[in-house]
Structures are given as structure tokens and as C-alpha cells.
Amino acid sequence: MYIVTAEEMYEIDRYAIEKGGIEGKILMENAGSQVAQQLTQTFTKREKMAVLVGSGNNGGDGFVIARYLAEKGFDVTVFQLVADEKIKGDAAFHKHLWLNTSHPLYQITEPLELKQHLCAYDIIIDAILGIGVLGEIREPIRSFINVINQSGLVKVAIDIPSGLPANEGIHVDKAIKADLTYIIDAPKTTVFLEDTSRYYGKWQVMNIGIPDAAHQSCNPNHLWRKKDVLASFPKRDLYAHKGSNGKGMVIGGQALMPGSILLSARAALRSGAGLITVATVRENIPIVASQCVEATYHLLEGFSGGFQSRNREAFQQMDAIAFGMGIGRQNATMLRELLESTTCPVLIDADGLYHWKDLLRSQVKRDAPTVITPHFGEMAMLTDRSVAELKQNPFSISRQFAQQHQVYVVLKGKNTIITAPDGEQIVSDQGNAGLAKGGTGDVLSGILLTMLMQHQNVLIALANGCYLHGTSAEYLVEEKHSEIDLLATDVIEGLSQVFRTLS
Numbered sequence: 001m002y003i004v005t006a007e008e009m010y011e012i013d014r015y016a017i018e019k020g021g022i023e024g025k026i027l028m029e030n031a032g033s034q035v036a037q038q039l040t041q042t043f044t045k046r047e048k049m050a051v052l053v054g055s056g057n058n059g060g061d062g063f064v065i066a067r068y069l070a071e072k073g074f075d076v077t078v079f080q081l082v083a084d085e086k087i088k089g090d091a092a093f094h095k096h097l098w099l100n101t102s103h104p105l106y107q108i109t110e111p112l113e114l115k116q117h118l119c120a121y122d123i124i125i126d127a128i129l130g131i132g133v134l135g136e137i138r139e140p141i142r143s144f145i146n147v148i149n150q151s152g153l154v155k156v157a158i159d160i161p162s163g164l165p166a167n168e169g170i171h172v173d174k175a176i177k178a179d180l181t182y183i184i185d186a187p188k189t190t191v192f193l194e195d196t197s198r199y200y201g202k203w204q205v206m207n208i209g210i211p212d213a214a215h216q217s218c219n220p221n222h223l224w225r226k227k228d229v230l231a232s233f234p235k236r237d238l239y240a241h242k243g244s245n246g247k248g249m250v251i252g253g254q255a256l257m258p259g260s261i262l263l264s265a266r267a268a269l270r271s272g273a274g275l276i277t278v279a280t281v282r283e284n285i286p287i288v289a290s291q292c293v294e295a296t297y298h299l300l301e302g303f304s305g306g307f308q309s310r311n312r313e314a315f316q317q318m319d320a321i322a323f324g325m326g327i328g329r330q331n332a333t334m335l336r337e338l339l340e341s342t343t344c345p346v347l348i349d350a351d352g353l354y355h356w357k358d359l360l361r362s363q364v365k366r367d368a369p370t371v372i373t374p375h376f377g378e379m380a381m382l383t384d385r386s387v388a389e390l391k392q393n394p395f396s397i398s399r400q401f402a403q404q405h406q407v408y409v410v411l412k413g414k415n416t417i418i419t420a421p422d423g424e425q426i427v428s429d430q431g432n433a434g435l436a437k438g439g440t441g442d443v444l445s446g447i448l449l450t451m452l453m454q455h456q457n458v459l460i461a462l463a464n465g466c467y468l469h470g471t472s473a474e475y476l477v478e479e480k481h482s483e484i485d486l487l488a489t490d491v492i493e494g495l496s497q498v499f500r501t502l503s
């Protein structure tokens with residue numbers, strides 16, 4: 001599935017119309033008929049529906065929806081919230097078809113008038129403003145939105161809740177707070193931001209027959225789904241041996257933090273790693289080894305001094321390395337030497353990100369992929385921005401940072417945004433609030449480590465890893481646990497069930 005900005009959506013429509021030869025009127029017919037079909041399955045004929053239409057093509061969708069609902073015997077009325085002359089083109093065409101049905105059309109100019117009418121209805125279909133909204137919401141639409149939000153009725157938005165911008169980085173002035181949104185063709189960027197996602201309510205994407213070539217013409221971001229994992233997940237070879245399933249190392253764990261490295265190692269093993277070596281300080285080895293008997297151990301030397309040649313030899317045998325879980329914030333020497341002396345992918349997480357920040361000013365020479373996995377707080381630290389600024393612009397800040405430093409960025413949150421050094425982006429929206437606990441990030445690092453050792457394409461490996469992590473939490477909360485009691489260790493155990501659905 002794709003994720004689009006408003007500009008990309010217009011480009012996709014243009015391509016479908018000009019190159020695909022599908023007229024805009026037909027796309028609008030498809031959009032309206034698809035939404036109407038969903039509405040007839042979700043609501044009953046006892047519920048009275050008010051379709052509110054504005055001046056643009058979003059309003060055009062509204063006329064089509066109303067026509068199909070009426071055809072199916074639903075009690076539906078259209079309220080036109082703009083002057084007649086504002087309705088043009090494809091929307092005017094579909095308004096004409098609605099008028100031909102001889103069902104009523106009321107033109108409303110006053111918010112109070114709308115309020116009085118709405119008393120007689122159960123459901124509002126919001127087709128007032130779509131992705132063409134620009135600037136401050138003008139009167140009288142502004143007041144209409146207030147009336148709708150205060151109505152207490154069920155609000156179903158078409159494509160996007162009216163007034164909400166499609167793109168990140170735009171202040172929300174005034175918008176409908178929908179209970180449900182039927183998104184046309186592809187989710188818009190604001191579906192994935194903390195502040196704006198709440199306006200959508202539940203959402204569902206309507207396929208309106210736009211050819212895939214139209215999407216590919218503008219190379220939009222991807223939303224990673226099970227079918228993408230199934231198409232890209234490496235198959236186990238019948239004659240596989242532990243070497244062919246990848247050798248990986250997790251480096252971290254101060255004396256007071258054995259848990260994080262243990263979680264990463266166990267998650268890496270549960271994700272199918274051939275061999276995992278835990279590199280940690282002497283005090284941790286018996287603790288971690290007692291709970292992770294499948295791993296081998298490397299005594300980490302040179303923590304406070306230089307890089308030991310024993311370390312270098314061990315690191316160079318690996319297919320991928322994860323660094324930083326519970327390692328403490330002192331001394332970036334080891335990370336620098338690790339990055340410069342290895343040719344395998346290196347993933348940097350947790351405290352390791354503080355070491356990496358120290359290295360940003362000096363040039364670290366590296367040809368192999370480097371992956372960083374910050375949460376929003378760590379990303380704010382790395383980019384010298386506030387968390388609030390990041391939450392408003394996570395896509396553009398991640399992209400700029402990944403391109404500038406030539407790294408893969410996994411920006412973790414409810415929606416995890418994965419960015420390649422060339423700017424390509426994938427979103428993983430799996431998971432739930434049960435993951436908002438200490439240790440789940442360490443589990444993710446272990447899963448990603450294994451994916452990195454087994455997949456040629458780093459971006460896809462990372463997207464698959466995030467899918468496994470989030471889906472494990474979803475299955476566990478559906479069947480066994482709750483978001484309250486779920487622990488990081490459960491997420492490791494839950495991986496078995498996710499893998500079974502992939503074979």
C-alpha cells in the first residue's frame with residue numbers, strides 16, 4: 001500500500017486520467033460507489049444520513065455516495081454548503097445525476113440552519129473539503145465544522161476529515177473529528193502523525209481502480225503489509241546450515257544492565273539467526289548465559305581504553321552487528337573503531353546512539369550499511385530538534401537526516417518510519433501500546449539484526465523486522481495478554497506465531 005502527500009495524489013490522478021485514459025468522472029463514480037457500498041454494510045436503513053457537500057471534487061464524491069445510498073433505499077439527504085456556481089466540472093456532473101433522482105437537495109448558508117436540520121439525522125457524511133484545503137479555514141465552513149463537531153452524531157469523513165491537511169508540517173486550524181474515514185486510493189501522510197491521526201478515527205482505504213503504474217510514476221512512500229512480507233521474506237533452504245542462516249553479534253550491557261543485551265540476543269535467536277555471539281563485560285556473562293544457552297560469548301575488552309585486536313578479529317567474522325543496548329553513555333572510541341574496521345551492516349541503538357552523536361562531527365569512513373534505531377527522544381537528541389518539531393515532521397526530518405549522514409534510520413513509535421540513505425521510506429504501523437515498555441526496543445534490535453544478516457536489501461530487511469515485532473505484540477494482545485501486562489520477553493515468544501503465519 002502507498003502513503004501519499006496531496007501533491008503525489010494529484011499527480012497519481014493526473015497520470016490515471018491522462019495516461020491511463022480513465023476520466024475523472026469515472027474515478028469519482030468509483031470512489032462514491034465503493035464508499036456507499038461500505039456504508040450500506042456498516043449502517044442500517046433505520047439510520048438517517050446527511051451528506052454535506054462542499055465546492056470541490058470531495059463534494060463530487062458526496063453526490064455519488066448519496067445517489068448510491070438512495071438507490072439502495074437508505075434515507076439520505078444532501079446539504080450543499082456552498083453556492084451553486086462554485087460547483088464545477090466532475091462534481092457538477094454528479095450533482096446533476098443526483099438532481100435527476102428527484103431526491104432533495106438543500107442549500108445551507110447559515111450554521112444555525114445546519115444545526116437545526118442535523119437534529120433529524122443520525123449520521124453525517126463529510127464531503128465538504130478534501131485534499132485541496134489550503135490555509136486558514138474560511139467562514140462559513142469554519143462555523144459549519146464547529147456545528148458538526150458539536151452535533152454528537154456519527155461522523156464519517158470522505159477521503160480526509162474536512163479541514164485537516166494531507167501533508168505533515170502544517171498546523172491544524174479547524175477540522176472535523178471523524179469517527180470513521182473512508183480514504184480514497186491511498187492514506188495521506190497525516191494518517192501517521194500523532195496529532196493528526198486522531199482526527200481520522202478508524203480508517204479504511206477504498207480502491208477506485210487507479211492503475212499501479214500511476215502510483216509508481218511518483219514513487220511514494222510504502223505502508224508495509226503482510227503481503228509485502230510474504231513476497232520478500234527469505235525462504236529457508238532445505239540444506240541450510242547454521243552458517244547460512246547468518247552469524248551476528250550483539251554488543252552492549254554494562255554491569256548494571258544485563259537485561260537489554262539478553263533481550264536482544266534472545267530475540268535475534270528466535271528470529272532465526274544461525275549463530276549469535278553476545279559481546280559484553282565479564283560480570284554479565286554468567287547472568288546472560290544462564291538465560292540464553294544457545295548463544296556464544298565474547299568478553300568485551302577495551303571498554304575504557306582503545307580497541308583490542310581480539311575484539312576486531314571477533315567483529316570481522318560477523319554478518320551483522322548490533323551495538324549499544326545498555327552499553328552506557330561513556331566513550332565513543334569502540335564504536336568508531338567498530339564502524340571503521342567492519343564491512344558488515346552495523347545497527348546502533350539506545351546508548352550507542354549517544355556514542356554515535358559524538359562521532360557525527362568527525363568523518364567516519366564506512367562503505368557498509370549503518371542503521372540507527374532511535375525513538376523520538378533519541379532522534380531529537382541526534383538532530384538537535386525538539387520532540388514536538390519531530391512529531392510534526394517525522395518524514396521530512398528522517399529523510400533529510402538519512403540522506404545527509406548516509407544511514408538507514410528506523411524512527412520508532414506507534415508508526416515506525418524507516419528511511420534509506422537515498423530517501424526511500426516505508427512505514428510499519430503494526431504493534432500496540434503494549435509495546436510502550438522498557439525492553440521492547442532491545443527486542444526490536446535483536447530481530448532487526450537477524451533480518452540484516454539474512455537479507456540483501458537493507459530497507460526491506462528492516463521493514464520485515466518491524467512487521468514481526470509489531471505483529472507479535474498484536475497477536476499476543478488479541479489472544480493471551482493485554483496491552484497492560486505485555487512484556488518485552490512475551491514479544492520474543494510471540495514471534496513463533498508470527499512466523500507460522502508466514503510459511
Ligand SMILES: NC(=O)C1=CN([C@@H]2O[C@H](COP(=O)(O)OP(=O)(O)OC[C@H]3O[C@@H](n4cnc5c(N)ncnc54)[C@H](O)[C@@H]3O)[C@@H](O)[C@H]2O)[C@@H](O)CC1
Pocket residue numbers: 013024027028031054055056057058059060061128129130131132133134135136137138139141158159160184208
Ligand atoms: N480525479 C480526482 O481528482 C479525484 C478526486 N477525488 C476527490 O477529490 C478531492 C480533491 O478535490 P479538490 O482538488 O477539488 O479539493 P477539495 O474537494 O478539497 O476542494 C477544494 C476547494 O475547497 C475550497 N477550500 C480550500 N481551502 C479552503 C479553506 N481553507 N477554507 C474554505 N474553503 C476552502 C476551495 O473552494 C477549493 O477550491 C479528494 O480529496 C477526493 O475526495 C475523488 O473523487 C477521486 C478522483
Ligand SMILES: Nc1ncnc2c1ncn2[C@@H]1O[C@H](COP(=O)(O)OP(=O)(O)O)[C@@H](O)[C@H]1O
Pocket residue numbers: 350374375412413414415416430431432433434435436437438439440441442443444469
Ligand atoms: N503505542 C505504541 N504503539 C505501537 N508500538 C509502540 C508503541 N510504543 C512503543 N512502541 C514500539 O516499541 C518499541 C520501543 O522501543 P524503545 O523506546 O527503544 O524501548 P526500549 O529502549 O525501552 O527498549 C519500538 O519498536 C516502538 O515502535
Ligand SMILES: [K+]
Pocket residue numbers: 058126127128129130157158159160161162
Ligand atoms: K472530507
